[in-house]
Amino acid sequence: MAVGMAGIVEIDDALLRVHIEDMFSDYVHSIDDDRIEAWPEYFTETGFYQIISREGFEAGHAIGVLHCDGRGMMKDRVKAMRKANIFEPHCYCHVMERPRLHRNSADTYSARTNFIVNRTMQNGDMDTYACGKYLDLIDVSGDTPRFRRRIVVLDSRRIDILLVYPL
Amino acid sequence: MTEIAANPLDNSFQWPEGGVTRVPYRLYSDPDIYALEHERIFRGPVWNFLCLEIDIANEGDFKTTFVGEIPVIVTRDANGDVHAMVNRCAHKGSLVCLQERGNREHLTCVYHSWTYDLDGQLNGVAFRNGIRGKGGMPKDFDPKKHRLEPLRVQVYCGMVFGTFSDETVPVPEFLGEDMDRHVRRNLGRPLKLLGFHSQVMKHNWKLYAENVRDSYHATLLHTFYTTFKVNRLDMDGGIRLSDDGWHSISYAKRATLDESEEYANAKVHSAQYDSQLEGPEMLDAWPEFEDGITHSIQAVFPSLAIQLTLNSLAVRHFVPRGIDRTELFWMYLGYEGDTEEQTRMRTNQGNLTGAGGLVSLEDGCINEFVERGTRGSAADAAEFLEMGGLDVAPSEGSRATETSIRGFWQGYRDIMGFA
Numbered sequence: 305m306a307v308g309m310a311g312i313v314e315i316d317d318a319l320l321r322v323h324i325e326d327m328f329s330d331y332v333h334s335i336d337d338d339r340i341e342a343w344p345e346y347f348t349e350t351g352f353y354q355i356i357s358r359e360g361f362e363a364g365h366a367i368g369v370l371h372c373d374g375r376g377m378m379k380d381r382v383k384a385m386r387k388a389n390i391f392e393p394h395c396y397c398h399v400m401e402r403p404r405l406h407r408n409s410a411d412t413y414s415a416r417t418n419f420i421v422n423r424t425m426q427n428g429d430m431d432t433y434a435c436g437k438y439l440d441l442i443d444v445s446g447d448t449p450r451f452r453r454r455i456v457v458l459d460s461r462r463i464d465i466l467l468v469y470p471l
Numbered sequence: 472m473t474e475i476a477a478n479p480l481d482n483s484f485q486w487p488e489g490g491v492t493r494v495p496y497r498l499y500s501d502p503d504i505y506a507l508e509h510e511r512i513f514r515g516p517v518w519n520f521l522c523l524e525i526d527i528a529n530e531g532d533f534k535t536t537f538v539g540e541i542p543v544i545v546t547r548d549a550n551g552d553v554h555a556m557v558n559r560c561a562h563k564g565s566l567v568c569l570q571e572r573g574n575r576e577h578l579t580c581v582y583h584s585w586t587y588d589l590d591g592q593l594n595g596v597a598f599r600n601g602i603r604g605k606g607g608m609p610k611d612f613d614p615k616k617h618r619l620e621p622l623r624v625q626v627y628c629g630m631v632f633g634t635f636s637d638e639t640v641p642v643p644e645f646l647g648e649d650m651d652r653h654v655r656r657n658l659g660r661p662l663k664l665l666g667f668h669s670q671v672m673k674h675n676w677k678l679y680a681e682n683v684r685d686s687y688h689a690t691l692l693h694t695f696y697t698t699f700k701v702n703r704l705d706m707d708g709g710i711r712l713s714d715d716g717w718h719s720i721s722y723a724k725r726a727t728l729d730e731s732e733e734y735a736n737a738k739v740h741s742a743q744y745d746s747q748l749e750g751p752e753m754l755d756a757w758p759e760f761e762d763g764i765t766h767s768i769q770a771v772f773p774s775l776a777i778q779l780t781l782n783s784l785a786v787r788h789f790v791p792r793g794i795d796r797t798e799l800f801w802m803y804l805g806y807e808g809d810t811e812e813q814t815r816m817r818t819n820q821g822n823l824t825g826a827g828g829l830v831s832l833e834d835g836c837i838n839e840f841v842e843r844g845t846r847g848s849a850a851d852a853a854e855f856l857e858m859g860g861l862d863v864a865p866s867e868g869s870r871a872t873e874t875s876i877r878g879f880w881q882g883y884r885d886i887m888g889f890a
Contacts, residue, residue: 355827360666366818367666367803370827373819377750381829388695390833462798463670463826466835 320449324442325403327449328417332398335469340385343470344378348443352453353378355471357461358436369458369467381470391468393426396433398471403440411445412452421471423464434471435459486889487853491877492861494854496845499675504887505794511887512773513539516639518625518632520775520788521545521555523802525629525664531574531589537790538633543622544568544578545631548589553626555633556591556619567619578619591619628658630786646771647713653720653769656760657779658786661807665817669800670826670835676774676791677883678838679799683768683776683787684875686710686721687858692837695823695830708766710866715885716878717772721870724763753819756781770875772882780830782813783820795842801825856880 327346334342347353356368372378403417416437423433441453456471484504487493498504513519519538526534527547534545535558542558544567560567560580567580567587577594578587586595593614601607622633627642643651672679682688686708708723748754758765759782769777776787788800801824805817824831845852859872863881866872884890 356666357668360668365664365666366814367821369668369825370822371818372750372822373752374750376748377753377822379749380753383749384695384829389829390692390694391836461668463668463835465672465826465839466670466832467827468832 320444321405324405324413324415324444324449327442328400328403328415328438332400332419335471336396336398338395340382340469343382344375347375347378347451347454348446350374351378351451353451353456353470354454355456355458355467357458359461361455361457369463378470385468389468391466394423394469396469396471397422397424400438403438408441411443413442413444413449415440415442419471431464433464484889486884487851489853490861491863491880491884492856494856494880496848496852496854497850499678499842499845500794502794505675505791507887509539509541512883513541514635515886516634516636517773517886518634518639518642518645518771519622519773520771520786521622521624521631521633523629523662523664523786523804524553524626524631525662526572527553527631529574531576532572533568533575533578533589534572535568535570538622538635539791540793542566543633544619545624545633546578546589552590553624553631554590555622555624555631556587557622559620560585561593561617561619562596587619591621593617593619628654629662630658646718647715649711650713650718650720650769650771653711653767654771654777656762657767657769657777657784658804663805663807663809665803665805665814666821667800667802668826669798671792672797672799672835672838673795674797674838674842675795676789676797677879678841679789679797679834680770680772680774680879681876682834682838683770684719684721684879685873686870686875687873688837689721689870692833693830706766707868708870709868710870710872710875712863712865712875712878715882716863716880717882718770719875719878720767720769721875722764722767723870725765753822754781755816755819757813757816770879772879778824780823781820782817783823784817785821785824797838799826 331346334340352373354368354371356365360368372381399420401418403415405413405415407413416439418437420432421434422430424430436456436458439455439457440451443450443452487495521536521543522534522545527545530547530549530551532547536543536545543555544558545553545555547553558566558568560582562580562583562585565580565582567578578589584597585593588594596608596614598606599608599612622635624631624633625642632642639645646654706723706725711720766780774789778785778787784804786802786804790798790800792798803821805814823829826832826835856873856876859866859869859874863878864874866874
């Protein structure tokens with residue numbers, strides 16, 4: 305096991321890194337390709353998901369833009385989006401940097417990954433919709449890596465129009 | 472009530488026949504009307520929400536905010552007194568405070584280092600006496616005549632309000648007795664900030680002022696409740712209005728909450744809705760008030776709303792960012808003294824509202840649809856607002872009405888001189 309510049313124990317299992325990075329890509333592709341039903345499956349059953357501004361995150365606020373405590377609340381979000389919520393059709397394109405991974409224990413890794421999301425509306429309007437970082441706790445004890453926790457920290461506290469697809 | 476001013480747009484704008492049941496679309500797009508709103512409303516005899524008192528909890532704290540598009544600074548000085556002033560240097564008009572919040576002994580404009588006390592008084596001008604006897608301000612320069620433009624402030628129920636007008640009556644009187652009582656009910660205890668964010672919406676600010684008063688749309692557009700069968704219990708509800716129509720409350724009671732022993736016993740999980748949610752804990756709630764009202768949206772003229780849905784307490788402040796832009800600030804609150812379990816429930820219910828709210832996210836786009844739908848409309852094209860009658864009157868027992876919207880327009884016409 306190598307020790308990195310920050311003195312933190314590094315990931316030394318190259319194959320596991322590939323699995324984690326693939327999972328990260330699959331996660332954003334499922335959202336970008338409107339296969340949103342797959343989204344909760346990237347989390348453990350009791351996984352936690354939150355979107356919060358950088359300012360709110362640093363202040364330790366409980367409420368950001370939204371959060372899901374467990375897969376059930378994520379599935380409710382998906383159902384609401386499909387059946388209840390009304391919004392103008394649009395799609396995302398996520399662009400991510402290479403995740404910076406740290407091994408916490410035999411079962412968990414933490415990661416920080418910067419991202420930008422472009423949003424395209426049905427009329428062709430395109431904007432940078434979100435920019436920030438994923439702060440993750442990844443469970444690697446199962447058949448595939450899953451998020452125990454994914455905090456989406458947005459550089460801006462301002463959401464453009466509304467937020468219905470997860471990031 | 473405000474004295475009715477003369478129509479300042481002369482005869483270029485006439486309110487159509489039908490009074491407050493007809494609202495011309497021009498009100499959302501005419502730059503002359505928008506400019507006049509700053510003069511008559513935001514600088515007029517109203518109390519504008521500035522910030523929460525907890526935003527400026529300590530001596531030296533400041534918070535920047537907006538009244539209409541006017542940039543404003545709120546401060547707490549060394550004596551604990553709260554001040555508000557326009558965030559515009561008396562010298563050349565630059566912003567004085569660039570940060571949204573912070574703590575300072577003085578306010579110093581970065582451009583030429585003019586320095587102001589926390590009450591807005593000018594206390595220092597760089598090179599006032601020149602350099603080596605040359606230059607400098609004229610001998611008769613009087614710093615007292617060059618302070619930051621003040622607003623009168625009143626701290627009320629954990630909120631700081633400001634007004635530019637000497638005419639504005641104290642906040643409780645401005646609200647009227649019934650409205651005052653309801654604000655005190657919801658915010659009349661020490662508050663705790665649980666979180667905040669904002670969303671920018673692409674429409675004129677008054678469309679959101681209508682939207683928060685629009686009890687007719689609530690169960691039609693926002694189908695989350697019905698889809699998930701979380702709102703199927705019979706609810707008594709209604710609309711209350713201030714005498715002038717400016718302010719209103721839309722409220723609902725879950726009727727069974729009044730009747731059932733279990734609810735009254737304050738077993739926190741007993742108020743849980745029967746639902747098909749896979750994460751039903753999102754709607755864990757407890758009955759918080761003896762009046763049985765479990766949902767209320769209170770609109771305060773011109774640009775504030777206070778929400779208490781189940782136990783989700785929030786202050787919504789909407790700020791014009793140009794004639795066709797509105798930024799809506801969501802401040803989620805709890806009370807000092809809330810238990811951990813109560814904070815957890817308020818936090819989970821926070822998912823119902825806001826820019827990503829399961830119930831409310833539609834409001835981010837719906838008024839933009841009106842903005843877009845009304846482009847290029849004829850000069851006399853207008854909204855049709857006759858649901859629930861033609862008048863401005865409280866509506867006990869029914870929320871299938873547009874009475875609060877008509878109330879808003881009644882107040883708007885008076886203050887703008889469009890009556």
